[in-house]
Amino acid sequence: MTAFSLDPAQTAWCAELRMLAGERLAPLAEKGEPGHVNRPLVAELGRLGLLARLFTSGALDLCLMRESLAQACTEAETALALQGLGAYPVHAYGTGAQRDRWLTGVRDGTTVAAFALSEPGAGSDAAALALGADEDGPDGWRLTGEKCWISNAPEADFYTVFARTTPGAGARGVTAFLVPADRPGLTGTPLDMLSPHPIGALAFDAVPVTADDVLGEPDRGFRVAMHTLNLFRPSVGAFAVGMAQAALDATLAHTAGRDAFGGKLKDLQTVAHQVAEMALRTEAARLMVYAAAAAYDEGAPGVPGRAAMAKLLATETAQYVVDAAVQLHGARALRRGHLLEHLYREVRAPRIYEGASEVQRAVIAKELYRGTERATEAP
Known part of the structure; x- marks a missing residue:
């Protein structure tokens, strides 16, 4: 079974990834500033075609990429994984227009994505989200509340944000939104963490979103x-x-x-x-x-x-x-x-x-x- 024995092509690919990580990615990682998005490193991942492969590979290939990069350059591994985590929902649930707008830049490393799920009071219990999405007109909402421990915040270019559209409905009342970083009312603060990754908190002060920003279906974001x-x-x-x-x-x-x-x-x-x-x-x-x-x-x-x-x-x-x-x-x-x-x-x-x-x-x-x-x- 593939699960227990890699074929020669997979083994060779893993060796190539370790080599690329050591020779081309690690030097860029060393120049990065702790706690900030290393955009030259992300761009190099794009040039190497690894970010594009996030959306064309299966789970096993994703694991092989992450394991191989981690052996030689954890910063490169993390940059790749965060791009995937923030943008994979767009690949899986986005409309054609949403994919065209965001995934091209993610693939080539010019757009930085983030996955905004955790909150100060809802970390492990993701169904307990409190970030509110209040109706604003026939096809719009206003997001009010906080997100915390968000990787790539506050420097990402867009966020996949999970907010409560139906109070009291638990997991069934959550909607996923695509929120550009420059949307009015959205601000962020970096957090100084043990590991040197870019991690921050986000504050939403009546941030406007529309039906075009909904990822998937309303109330089905969980x-x-x-x-x-x-x-x-x-x-x-x-x-x-x-x-x-x-x-x-x-x-x-x-x-x-x-x-x-x-x-x-x-x-x-x-x-x-x-x-x-x-x-x-x-x-x-x-x-x-x-x-x-x-x-x-x-x-x-x-x-x-x-x-x-x-x-x-x-x-x-x-x-x-x-x-x-x-x-x-x-x-x-x-x-x-x-x-x-x-x-x-x-x-x-x-x-x-x-x-x-x-x-x-x-x-x-x-x-x-x-x-x-x-x-x-x-x-």
Whole structure:
């Protein structure tokens, strides 16, 4: 199965991506300003054709891209993923006019997209959105409220925004809107976070939107959000696997060359066992990510549960592997600018965004019990 064995073309493509990330993307990433959108890096992703591939590839290809880029340049991986997260809803649910307006620039790296779902009081509970969309005439609304923890804010060119159009309706009363960054009443503030990604808060002060800005159908925006997250959750796992592999590779090189106690560090049984555990968990996470992505591409049942398992296992694994790598490297890994110091800051956030680990466990349990109910109802 493709989920468990990549073909030679896929393997070669992954190697090419790692090479491109190291030679062409990493130098641009180093010139970027922490906390700001690195537009030259985004533009290079466009020139390489990787942003266009976001909308022509399946889930497995998306995972391979994210894993490969993460091994060599996490900044490039993140820039690619944020473009996909912000613009994939337009690809999947947009009208022809909406796609023409926004996706051309996203593909070539001249337009920066953002996915605006989370709020100060609605992070993991996405159905509890409070950003209000009040009717304004026969085919318009005014958006009032806040969004928070929004990647690429406040520097994105447009936002896929989820707002409540029907109060008290839970997930069924949410509508997705495409909101240009220059729309009157929309302002943003950058947030200084642990990892150096551009993340900010957005304030909506009666921001006008019309029927032309609706993405999909009114009151059906939650479907847009969940469809996007079901695709991207396994690929968050792929990002985590890429970081884990980078940490493992660094640890293998370090322990093989480091002199300690009359031999090499790798000759100590406790070290060898630790490295073996790191490799075991990384490979297990990789296989689960590939299996979840393949299930998505095949339209197999149970995709939400598989996606949740993949994200949960891979992000928790990456946290473990990177932490173990830091421990085996010692104080040098804590020095600013060291690969592992960088990975240690990067690896924490994926356990929270696009559904925290606790939420993934709830999704997994819900899918398991749903399967049990279907089985008992069958004749």
